[in-house]
Each structure stands twice: as C-alpha cells, then as structure tokens.
Amino acid sequence: MKALRFHGHRDVRLEEVEEPRPSAGWSIVAVDWASICASDVKEYLGPLYIRPHRPNPITGVSVPVTLGHEFSGRIVQTDGSRPDLRVGDRVTVDGCISCGVCWYCRHGNYVLCDRLAILGFDAHGGFAERVAVPTSSLHRLPDAISDEVGALIEPLSVVVHAVRRGRVAAGDVVAIVGAGMIGLGALQVARTAGAAAVYVVERLPERRERARRLGATAVIDPELGPPGEQLLELTAGYGADVAFDCAGTQDSLDTALDLARKGGRVTIVGVFKTAPVVDMNKVVLQEREIVGCLAYVDDFPRAISLVADGRVDAGALITDRIALRDIVEQGLQRLIDEPDRHVRIIVDAHQV
Numbered sequence: 001m002k003a004l005r006f007h008g009h010r011d012v013r014l015e016e017v018e019e020p021r022p023s024a025g026w027s028i029v030a031v032d033w034a035s036i037c038a039s040d041v042k043e044y045l046g047p048l049y050i051r052p053h054r055p056n057p058i059t060g061v062s063v064p065v066t067l068g069h070e071f072s073g074r075i076v077q078t079d080g081s082r083p084d085l086r087v088g089d090r091v092t093v094d095g096c097i098s099c100g101v102c103w104y105c106r107h108g109n110y111v112l113c114d115r116l117a118i119l120g121f122d123a124h125g126g127f128a129e130r131v132a133v134p135t136s137s138l139h140r141l142p143d144a145i146s147d148e149v150g151a152l153i154e155p156l157s158v159v160v161h162a163v164r165r166g167r168v169a170a171g172d173v174v175a176i177v178g179a180g181m182i183g184l185g186a187l188q189v190a191r192t193a194g195a196a197a198v199y200v201v202e203r204l205p206e207r208r209e210r211a212r213r214l215g216a217t218a219v220i221d222p223e224l225g226p227p228g229e230q231l232l233e234l235t236a237g238y239g240a241d242v243a244f245d246c247a248g249t250q251d252s253l254d255t256a257l258d259l260a261r262k263g264g265r266v267t268i269v270g271v272f273k274t275a276p277v278v279d280m281n282k283v284v285l286q287e288r289e290i291v292g293c294l295a296y297v298d299d300f301p302r303a304i305s306l307v308a309d310g311r312v313d314a315g316a317l318i319t320d321r322i323a324l325r326d327i328v329e330q331g332l333q334r335l336i337d338e339p340d341r342h343v344r345i346i347v348d349a350h351q352v
C-alpha cells in the first residue's frame, strides 16, 4: 500500500510500504479522508516532535514514519476488545497513544503520559491507505458527520479541550489570536460554551474575512494599531475574559496577554518553536492567569456531538480536497506558499 513517509526535514516521500499488521489491542482502519495539520507542515520544515534517531518507547517506531493524525476511515480488522465496534464502522481516531500505567495515565490525564506517543509522529499515521491504531482510541462517527468532516474531529477535539481548559463561561467576552483551524474552531466552540462576544485578531485579510463569516463579533487587524487597545475600544475599556493564543509565537503571546482583561485568562494552544519571553508583570500586577493546552483528554465525544448537531460548522473549515498522490505539491507546499488561502486541505486516501 501507499503511505507518506517522513524521512527527514523537507524529505517526505509517498512510497510503497508494508501493510500494517494486526495485534492484540489494535485495529486496522482503511483511511477515507485525512487532513493536513499545521503540525505536519511544521514537522516537514522541522524539527517539531519527531526524534529521528530514537525508536518510540511505546510503539517502537522510528524514522521513516508515516505522517497524518487527523483522519476518518472504516474498520477493516479489529481485535474484538471493543464489543461496541464492528468491521465496517465509520470511525475517527484519538491520536494519543499512552502507556496506561504511569501516574498521569492512572489519574485519567493521558495527554501528559510519561511515555506519550502521538499517532503520525511516533507511530505510523493516516496519510496512508490503511493504518493500525489502538482499538481503545477509536470513535464511531454518527451518520450526521460525513467522511470528509470526520477527518476534522481530531483538531476540533483540540479546540474543545482548549475551550474547556480556558473555562469559557456564559456571557464571557472571548478574544482569539490567529484565524487558522484552531482559532476558527475556538470561535465556534466558545459560542457553544456561552461566549457573548468573540473577537478575532488576524493579520491576513482572507482569514479575517473567514472569521467574520463564521460569526466573529468583530475582527481586529493588527496593522491598524495594537490589538489590545483596539479591543479595549470595542469592549468599553475592559478587554476579554478569556484570550486564546492559537499561533504560538512571541508576538501572538504578547498580543493575547494584552487582550485579556485584568484578572482575565490567557489560554495557550499554539506550540512554540523557540521559548518566548513572558512579561510576568502583566500576570502578577494584573492577576492574569496563563493556561497551557496540549491536544485533548476524552474530548472526542464532545467534538463529535457539537458537529453532529450542527452547532459547529466543520465543513466550512475545509478549503480544498486533493488526492493522496498529490499531498506534497498540492498539500504541504501550498500550505507553506499560500497560508492565507487555506484552513484545512483534506486528502482522499483512495486516490493513490
């Protein structure tokens, strides 16, 4: 079968690989659609998560590894450890592979597992015709969610986790830095959590327009002046109860700190390439809180229900569909070259 293998930075190859082998506790999924994440692009340009010379302690997988952690598909083989699942079921997959025995796993916080492996980085992922995944990680897709949208449940679970970590409450004013997948998802999920107003800060005009279409109360162009000051004007001098940094840069972090009101909360969803400097006096003297978010912990059922009942429009976040055979030129490269034109490019795994 065909799979997109990461060999090294700027060296990914669509190549013929062995079929995944079934084993106890694991199932085989035939991939329908897979979505290209900003993390895939960051890893491609590298380095991000992959440690090239060390096999992962849980999965034993080392480079070359198949990328792809956001996908939908059908179960083609299962070990039978989940009586609620059958061959042929449409599913998506929780990308965290945890040890199950460390302190964090035993306390139900598997994303912090001491030996966490991430599908598509530390285990062969979903940019392939078929993939082996832990049976416990499977989530069935209801009929109301299409195969295409099913590929976006994983990033939406990241968003749901972030909104829960940010403790967005009824009537809150929310501000979001960055109108990519996570920012536009947070805009919608914060509304479902009861946010009264959601402001989005974004430099790229097409992305600002998309945020407006998806229901932003107002969009803020940082070129027109410091975003914090613009938000104060829009909110009668108070700012946001909760600000989200969905970009993970020094600039986006500084902006998020300025958007949060005194006593407000800054929720960080972006992963930083280099360690940022934090103006701790904005935390100490004005009692702001900073909360970090990584991936998700049991947030898939919540994301699935929000999409299934139409409260979150995930289809609006799909900006192009391509064949698996074109994933490098038409996918990764275009996300690098034209970042304002895309949210998620999804990949048809049947077109190899």
Ligand SMILES: [Zn+2]
Pocket (backbone or CB within 6 Å): 037, 038, 039, 069, 070, 155
């Ligand atoms: Zn992702």
Ligand SMILES: [Zn+2]
Pocket (backbone or CB within 6 Å): 098, 099, 100, 101, 102, 103, 104, 105, 106, 112, 113, 114, 115, 116
């Ligand atoms: Zn663990």
